[in-house]
Amino acid sequence: MSVHEQAQRAREAATALGTATRATKDTALLAMADALLARTPEILVGNAADVAAAREGGLTAAMIDRLSLTEGRVAAMAEALRQMAALPDPVGEVVRGSTLPNGLELRQIRVPFGVVGIVYEGRPNVTVDAAGICLKSGNAALLRGSSSAARSNAALTAVLRDAIEAAGLPADAVQLLDASTRDSVKELMRARGLVDVLIPRGGASLIKAVVEESTVPVIETGVGNCHVYVDAAADLDKAVAIVMNSKTQRLSTCNTAESLLVHAAVADAFLPRVLAAFAEAGVTVHGDPRVATYSDSVVPATEEDFAAEYLSADISAAVVDSLQEAVRHIRRYGTQHTEAIVTESVAASREFVAHVDAAAVMVNASTRFTDGGEFGFGAEIGISTQKLHARGPMGLPELTSTKYVVTGDAHLRT
Structure with a gap:
């Protein structure tokens, strides 16, 4: 399936997610957490294959550490989803409101972005963190991990999609893009109109490439010196x-x-x-x-x-x-x-x-x-070093935009 087709399916899923109740989304998050624990063995099988290939390929110890999963790390990902379920739902929150001198009632409320693309390197935990935080904030997620973590990400995504669907939400709320070539990244970066925002999470070269080449709006995460x-x-x-x-x-x-x-x-x-x-x-x-x-x-x-x-x-x-x-x-x-x-x-x-x-x-x-979990945000989508609407650990509110709701009673502008 092409990235364009996956983005269209994500757009349809985002419509359902955007109006889903908090109870429905939290049920899905808890189901995702339970499924991760129940299916840990198959996740670790896929991860072991990725780690073995990484060692043969000469990846650094730091990269192998980021790639590696254990029962404890899978359990920590499940716990992060549970913590996220306990957090307030940002969707519908009134950011500010007032009654104008002419009697119009003005409210600015949080709404989902819609479809969020995440491009990341060999960290399988990002697959779960991104899926969870996008779902809770009412967004569909298009995940493009690295080829080094392809089997780990495929196993995790299969588990998450099954749990989401069982909870009554579209499985296409979370989709994994092909990581075998760079073509999927290029298509994702050009999917303006289907993908609302793109978040790169990884090394300096990855972030630079996405920021400079994408026609989709980018929230820039940064390296840490x-x-x-x-x-x-x-x-x-x-x-x-x-x-x-x-x-x-x-x-x-x-x-x-x-x-x-x-x-x-x-x-x-x-x-x-x-x-x-x-x-x-x-x-x-x-x-x-x-x-x-x-x-x-x-x-x-x-x-x-x-x-x-x-x-x-x-x-x-x-x-x-x-x-x-x-x-x-x-x-x-x-x-x-x-x-x-x-x-x-x-x-x-x-x-x-x-x-x-x-x-x-x-x-x-x-x-x-400096971490979303440590700050009490639940799992984070990344740590932004830019100066736009999101800076620092990006939790649930940072995965939303806003819209104004204006209520009148036959008000006419003169």
Whole structure:
């Protein structure tokens, strides 16, 4: 079936989803969660084949980690769907309303986009997250995963479609596009009029290609060169814990810290501690000359290192002489994703928050908290680094548009 045909079927499904009650949608989400658990073995069979092929193909450890599913990860996806079912339905929410001087009643309400296309790389969990969040927000989903996860995504989509249909909604609310060639991506990007919005989720090259080539409106998610700045007024015990959690809790995510900045006033006390912790955790530090004086294991950092989203056991590091210098460094190399400051100074935290331009700014907290689930949004469709209607973790409201409803009583404009 062509992408055009699938998009037409998605458009029909979106009509039913747009008027479905919250109870119907929540029943479907819970059925999807139950089906994932009941059919975990067949999902893992497909995933095992993908992982084996990825290893043979020489994919990096980070990419294989993103690709891999376990019983625990499938259970976590099911739990995310249950949490989503418990969230308020954004559709029909009144954003604002008023009575105009002429007596007209004006309301702005949330409505679904309609058909949402998602292009993503080797992360099968996105298949479930995207399907669930689109369904709850009343949108049909066209999913185009990577060829590396083709069998995993096919198994997951089959499970989800069966559960959706059993719950009384159209199975075409969730469709998987062919991932064997780039043609399906090109067709999806040209399906303006059938697809309402396109969301790329993956590496810099994928996002750039979709943003530059698509005629369908795009919500841009971004890569994460996330920084942790350890201020002169930092509690160093907190700083070590936050830096290590930000970097090592999971290496392959966009909210993992890739850069460390340390104020010169605490460098002597802090850097030996954190470098030893990195060494114990197997993390390679790419440092500037000042960082390198604290350990022979530090690798000289290049411009590319300071700009890198490693997604691996690597981190860049530099010593700065002021908070202002840290902000300048972040502005130069950051990707407007997540930036963190560790400090006991309220004034320093306020200055950092005011001057750092990012979708999320953490004060004395790990960068790993920039996540729809951690923010209480349920599963997210992605983390937007743009500055349009959606920025940061995109939950249910970000998957809606609005329309105005104007109610009068034979009102005529003069």
